[in-house]
Amino acid sequence: MDISVVIPLYNEAESLRELHAWIKRVMENHAFSYEVLFIDDGSNDDSWNIILDLARNNPEVRGFKFAKNYGKTAALQTGFNETQGQVVITMDADLQDSPDEIPELYKMITEDGYDLVSGWKQKRYDPITKTLPTKLFNATTRMIHDIPLHDMNCGLKAYNSKVTKNIIIYGEMHRYIPVVAKWSGFGKIGEKVVHHQARKYGHTKFGLERFFNGFLDLLSITFVNKFGKSPxxxxxxxxxxxxxxxxxxxxxxxxxxxxxxxxxxxxxxxxxxxxxxxxxxxxxxxxxxxxxxxxxxxxxxxxxxxxxxxxxxxx
CATH class of the missing domain: 1.10.287 (Helix Hairpins)
Known part of the structure; x- marks a missing residue:
């Protein structure tokens, strides 16, 4: 199988059918063999029923529903464990990430030899309360871990399957997957400018606490990576x-x-x-x-x- 698309979601019922149709159109246009994994992080809207319906009518769709809201990191780790594709693509379910980027991301992994390629939302449609802290986190992470990425937390990423099968993320470490990958020996990390779209449905599910959690996770991952095996x-x-x-x-x-x-x-x-x-x-x-x-x-x-x-x- 060429591509596994992992989509963590929480209360995104309005966008799922449109997102799946968009992914399917891109995959068929480029003749990719693929699967789409929807990881429902304990949604309380109609998301799971829509996933069930998509799975019944589309053999490439697989769904997983958590018993409660564990968080994005848990959803991604579960998706990584279940993927079968040579290349793993992650994206958010809110239609802000464009599936049209998939073919180029796939090429960068399979032909250019990258272990991981992270999207860079050079032009973002987010409020300054979200973009400014993100820039600070990215700058701090680049300085500490020497990874030249402008948008560490971009949901749109591509991985060689060897990466997703050999890293373990927990807590809220999804923000620092490139750091985890580098410390696991996957050092060829690239970046691609990707198109970022304004949110079409609903609203963001992350509050201000994510900035404090992100800082604590940065300290945690720095300590664990350096001293986790030799405290x-x-x-x-x-x-x-x-x-x-x-x-x-x-x-x-x-x-x-x-x-x-x-x-x-x-x-x-x-x-x-x-x-x-x-x-x-x-x-x-x-x-x-x-x-x-x-x-x-x-x-x-x-x-x-x-x-x-x-x-x-x-x-």
Whole structure:
């Protein structure tokens, strides 16, 4: 099979038939063999009934419905697990992403050899409250992870199937899939300017909290990618430095007292010096961080990573 199209959705009943017809027209015009996977993220409108109807009348359509709203990352991961195509295309269900971009994205993966190609909505039809934070996130991510993409969170992306079968995303990591792919060894990442359309139906399902979640996810993915397999390298390093700092303070205080005693000079108890409590705190924190790193290493070596989401129905 040439292409798998993965479409996560939440309450997008108005656009599904039109989106499917558009995808089908593009695929048939270019003679692609394909499948369309609709991942219903716990919609409470008529989305699932429409998906069922599309699946009954179109053998290329497959549908998955979550028992509740897990989020876009969960929907994408489930879609990735189920795809059968050589190239995986992801797009949003709100008709803001154009299926007409699929043939060129497919070519960039199969002929140009990219592992992942991300769309770049150079001209966007979104309010500034959405575009400005997005630009800040993209700039920060480019700086930290050295991935030259202008629109990291664009829903329209193309993947070599080896990428989607070998990465695991969780939480709200869908914003940083290129980062996950790069850290998994898929470093040939490209970008294509894509047409962005104004929303035709409904309204955006994301609120302001996504900006805070996005920042926290950036910190999380940076830490996990660098130290997820070796937590002792992080906790152990700072733990040892903190412990040695506390030990140095204790050594200084004891040495000062012994010097005063030896020279018959007045002295005060070690515990009367504020530095004593600073050193004690540093030593305790150092010990705890070292222990956290040790426990983290045990967990990493004995855990089996498994991400499952409850699918209530399946076509």
């Amino acid at each position: 002792m390298h992080f906790f152990g390093l700072f733990g040892i430095l903190s412990f040695l700092g506390g030990l140095a303070i204790a050594t200084y205080l004891i040495g000062e007292k012994l010097y005063s005693i030896y020279n018959h000079q007045p002295y005060r108890n070690v515990t009367d010096n504020p530095l004593f409590f600073l050193g004690l705190t540093a030593a305790l924190i150092g010990s705890q961080m070292f222990l956290a790193g040790f426990l983290g290493e045990l967990l990493v070596r004995n855990s089996v990573k498994k991400d499952e989401y409850t699918i209530a129905e399946k076509t």
